[in-house]
Amino acid sequence: MTFIATPQISPSDDREITSNEFWPAISLADFRAVMRLDGTVTNERLEHAVTSSILQINKELSEWRRVQQSDGHSNLAAVRGELINNVNTYVHLYKRAVYCFAKANLVERYNDFDSTAKGTKDSEELNDTTDSFRRDGRIAIRDILGENHVTVELI
Template structure:
C-alpha cells in the first residue's frame, strides 16, 4: 500500500474538561480544592474593610467557588451597601464622625454593633449573589438540599441585608411601599 506518513510522537492535548481540572471554579474530581488565602478587601474610609476569611467561615461558602468570584461579589455588596447608606453616612460625617466605628453605639465583643451590622449587610448581600450565581451547579448530587440554594434562601439573605441597613440608618425594620 505504500509508505505511510509517520506522525512524530506528541503528548496528548490536554482536555479542558478533565475530571481533575477546575471548570468555572468547580471541581468535578470529587475533592475540594484548597481554600483560598483570606484577604482583606479595602473599603472607603468611612466603612470597615471586609475580610474574606471571615465571610468564608461565617457564611459557609463552599471551597469550590473561585476566590476571584468571592472577592468580586463582596466588593459589589460593599458598593451596594455603601450606596444604601450614603445619606446616613453624610449625616454622620457632618456630626464629626470619620468612621462607622466612631459613631456612638453599643459595643459587643470589642466591636461596634454598627460595624457588625454593616458586615452582616455586606456578607448577606454577597451570599445571596453567590447563591444566585451557583444555583444551577450541582455541588453534591446526592447530598444537596435544594432548600439551601433555592430562591427562598437567596431572598432571605437579601432580607437580612436590608434589615441590617435599616437598623444602621435608624429606620423601622419593616418598610411599606405602594405596589
C-alpha cells in the same frame, strides 16, 4: 458515582476588600468562615460578590455616612453605638449586610450547575435561601439607618 474533591482554602488566601475610609475593611477569610463557604467558590468569585455588595450598600448608606462624618465621626466604629464583644454595633450591622448580600449573590450564581429535576427542586429551595439573605441584609441596613423593618403602604 464520581468523587470531586473540594479545593482547600489556605490562610494565605485572606484578602481584605476596602472602600471609603469610613467603612471597615471586609476580610474574605472571615466572610468564608461566617457564611460557611468552602473552596468551591473561587477567591476571584468571592471578591467579586463582596465588592458588588459593598458598592450597593455604600451607595444606600452614602447620605447617612455624610451626616455621620459631618458630626465628626471619622469612621463607622466611631459612631456612637453599643459595643458587642468590644465591637461597635454599627460595624456588626455593616458586615452583616455585606455578608448577606454577597452570599445571596453567590447562591444565585451557583444554583445553575444541575439542570435535572432534582436540580430544579434544589433551585427553588435556594431561591428561598437567597430571599432570606437579602431580607437579613435589608434589615441590617434599616437598623443602621434607624428605620423600622416593615414598610406598609395603604392603597
